[in-house]
Amino acid sequence: MAGQYDVIIIGGGHNGLVSGAYFARAGARAVVLEARHKTGGAADTSAPFPNHPEIKVSTYSYVMSLMPPTIIRELQLKRHGYDVTPFGPYYQAFPDGRSIKVYADDAAKSYESIARWSKKDAETMPLWEEWLKGVADVLGPLLLRVPPKLGSMALGDLLATADTAWRMRKLGVRGVASVTKLFSMSVTDLLNEWFESDAVKGMLAVNGVIGTWAGPDEPGTAYVMLHHSIGDVGDGHLGSWGFQQGGMGAVADAIRRSAESFGCEIRTNARVAKILTRSGRFVGVALENGEELYAPIGVTTIHPKIAFLQLIDRVELPPDFVRDIENWRTRSGVVKINVAMSELPDFIADPGKELQDHHTGSVELCFSTDYAERAFQDAHMEKKAATRPFVDGVIPTTLDKKLCPEGIHIFSMYTQWVPHEWSKEPHREELEAYADRCIDEYTALAPNFKSAVIDRQIIGPYDMEQELGLIGGNIFHGELAVDQLFHMRPAPGYADYRTPIRGLYHGSSATHAGGGVNGIPGWQAFRAAVKDRALKKK
């Protein structure tokens, strides 16, 4: 029957596509509804430069890490184009001609580089990595688990809580202490316990502030560092971070092709204007154009403030839940700058425009934890864009040959911070000046940088909110703060991918294991529906 489905998925970001693929694979008549003209959400490849249509960029997200092997295998993503190449070292150059490189797979090279700054830190680095890996090995697999309803006395919930606690036993007394530190400390304080060199600490602090409305001195940032350091979700070996061939849009395209191969219908330019309910149960959606579609199961993969505060009548929801979603913090002050370049940066510290390993990994702009904290304080306390921004830079074209013609490079700058309030206004001129400062900072390290710029695209918090529905500009649909994780993500009692509306499941990045391009929330929403026997057998 036209307009009648087994399941309607709201949002065609990668999580919506994963969910649609799984439902269709299970034999359901599934439709994914995407507001934009294209699917993928923040996993997107585009050609943003009108004068250079041949140059493509990963528009928003830029590196892959945590997609579980099970999802890759079950959705046959490699057959559909999923192709990730592990990337090179963390690299930080300094204006005085020194640099530091840390390799994921070459301890001897890392030692040699770090020892130039501090012999003690060079010796500490393997111990630090071992410590982090020990914690990540236990916490990583938690990303694939449905958080228990802590505090609930229902038998099933008590058993789930006990099961989670049992799995934590491997941590031991010291391990529990480590987890406590990671959840409660600032990444600066944690790094101060281990290292002495500012250069080393600055580089390691980067992972603690990605996507966070908090500087590295803020308690809780140590956990963010761990979240971005997990290399394996316990589902088979995962490499470290890597570049998808053809940019991040190719990841979403692979998932879309998989979903379509299983028979999932995908509709673009199909913005959902209302979630339809009857007696507390999901029955369908109304599109912006007035069309209504019906299904007994719905999955929302859009920002929770849109889904629950705009698309559903609040009286349909428990007041506590409404309050929790109203209070959901969703700031980050991120600006993504995609720079097209005619040649690779020629660093004073490591001269040469020819491709070298320091071009192939993270090319950071974070000289110390103080440097990053200052950038945050500019935005937070002084309500202005950082005078000296922090940048997580990568040059995907060193390893991805599908983005640009030979010889052209993309320098992808993931930068922080501008005031999060900029999600309400474009602030174009200030963003242009901010981008100039990012380029100037790199030019101080690699003098050919500025003159090699062909064009640039600047995406601020306003653009992210308007284009993708990332309310407040938060890149993860909600901050990765300790009180917004695990059983609290997105609200206590609703971290199991269910919602207060029966038949409506939640698979956005605002649920446990989000954010990031890992597909886990979309997959978990499907699994919750299967567990509830919501999906009728054909």
Ligand SMILES: Cc1cc2nc3c(=O)[nH]c(=O)nc-3n(C[C@H](O)[C@H](O)[C@H](O)COP(=O)(O)OP(=O)(O)OC[C@H]3O[C@@H](n4cnc5c(N)ncnc54)[C@H](O)[C@@H]3O)c2cc1C
């Ligand atoms: C600048 C930036 C950099 C990032 N860098 C990385 C990175 O390098 N690595 C990484 O792993 N993660 C990164 N992330 C995070 C990651 O991209 C996101 O967590 C992830 O892509 C979110 O996927 P999603 O499917 O949950 O939601 P989204 O990708 O946000 O998709 C939601 C979709 O829903 C659509 N939509 C919204 N409202 C409606 C409606 N009413 N009706 C229908 N459709 C609607 C939107 O148009 C969008 O396509 C980054 C994010 C950003 C913004």
